[in-house]
Amino acid sequence: MTDKGVAAVATEDNAPTERTDAGDEQAPPGIDVRTPSPARIYDVFLGGKDNYAADRAAAQIAIEAGPDIPRAARENRAFLGRAVRFAVESGIRQFIDLGTGLPTQGNVHEVAQSLDAGARVVYVDNDPIVLAHARALLPPSRTTTVIQADFRDPAAILSHPKTRSLIDFDQPVAVLMLAVLHFAADDEIRATIATFRDAMPPGSLLIVSHSTTEGHPETGDQATGAWKNATARLQSRTQKEIEALFDGFDLLDPGVVWVPQWRPDPGADEGTRWMYAGVARRP
Numbered sequence: 001m002t003d004k005g006v007a008a009v010a011t012e013d014n015a016p017t018e019r020t021d022a023g024d025e026q027a028p029p030g031i032d033v034r035t036p037s038p039a040r041i042y043d044v045f046l047g048g049k050d051n052y053a054a055d056r057a058a059a060q061i062a063i064e065a066g067p068d069i070p071r072a073a074r075e076n077r078a079f080l081g082r083a084v085r086f087a088v089e090s091g092i093r094q095f096i097d098l099g100t101g102l103p104t105q106g107n108v109h110e111v112a113q114s115l116d117a118g119a120r121v122v123y124v125d126n127d128p129i130v131l132a133h134a135r136a137l138l139p140p141s142r143t144t145t146v147i148q149a150d151f152r153d154p155a156a157i158l159s160h161p162k163t164r165s166l167i168d169f170d171q172p173v174a175v176l177m178l179a180v181l182h183f184a185a186d187d188e189i190r191a192t193i194a195t196f197r198d199a200m201p202p203g204s205l206l207i208v209s210h211s212t213t214e215g216h217p218e219t220g221d222q223a224t225g226a227w228k229n230a231t232a233r234l235q236s237r238t239q240k241e242i243e244a245l246f247d248g249f250d251l252l253d254p255g256v257v258w259v260p261q262w263r264p265d266p267g268a269d270e271g272t273r274w275m276y277a278g279v280a281r282r283p
């Protein structure tokens, strides 16, 4: 958070309240600012203001091990933009974004609705601070909603009334799992993907990005140590392990590659090697 100033925070009934933000002690009610959270650490990398001292200290551990990690976070957001654009160009008009993160620039609904105003988006995150900010920023809308849920409980997300009211499971849907699967164990993410796969009609897209230490064997473990005391630890996976997450889907070209190399915009350079990305179609 900014050291001074006022932030709008949504209460449970979604009525924004003003709060002065004079320091880390004045956190929104119910928000633990002493334990770093993945959403707020990522916010530090992206140069956001919705983070606290504990998050900045954790982010610093990662940045010391990998000075280009903030760039990797920006590249991941750019991948989100390219992948959502690709989905809309493929005819998809509905999106479920698991592990949304704090609102920043180029959110899924902004990209999708800039191409088709009727595109619908369900945002899902389990961090209450994400929910507070998302509710405050998202105007009530018939096309965009946010729910607080854990992606390891996919049945709850799929059956949630907000999901059911926005998503037509007879039409293709894009399910985004960007920079989030590395916060859960193998069996949990396999079960989540399998449950979504069964609910996704043919032609749907699974869009994934995932952290790895493979590109930095010397410093990778030091970097992932940044999440050691966070609300969720970060687990690196290999390219092979990430490819296996697409079982039951048709992996699209160019396969699982470094995030900046997934269908890059013309003129883009090679970029960083901290995350893999892939997009696959439900047959």
Ligand SMILES: C[S@@+](CC[C@H](N)C(=O)[O-])C[C@H]1O[C@@H](n2cnc3c(N)ncnc32)[C@H](O)[C@@H]1O
Residues within 6 Å of the ligand: 038, 039, 042, 076, 077, 080, 098, 099, 100, 101, 102, 124, 125, 126, 127, 130, 149, 150, 151, 152, 177, 178, 179, 180, 183, 184, 232
């Ligand atoms: C690194 S951010 C990624 C944000 C966004 N998807 C992106 O790629 O730009 C990870 C987000 O996943 C959320 N998250 C982590 N574990 C989760 C879980 N088990 N269920 C739902 N969200 C989770 C965090 O709260 C955080 O907002």
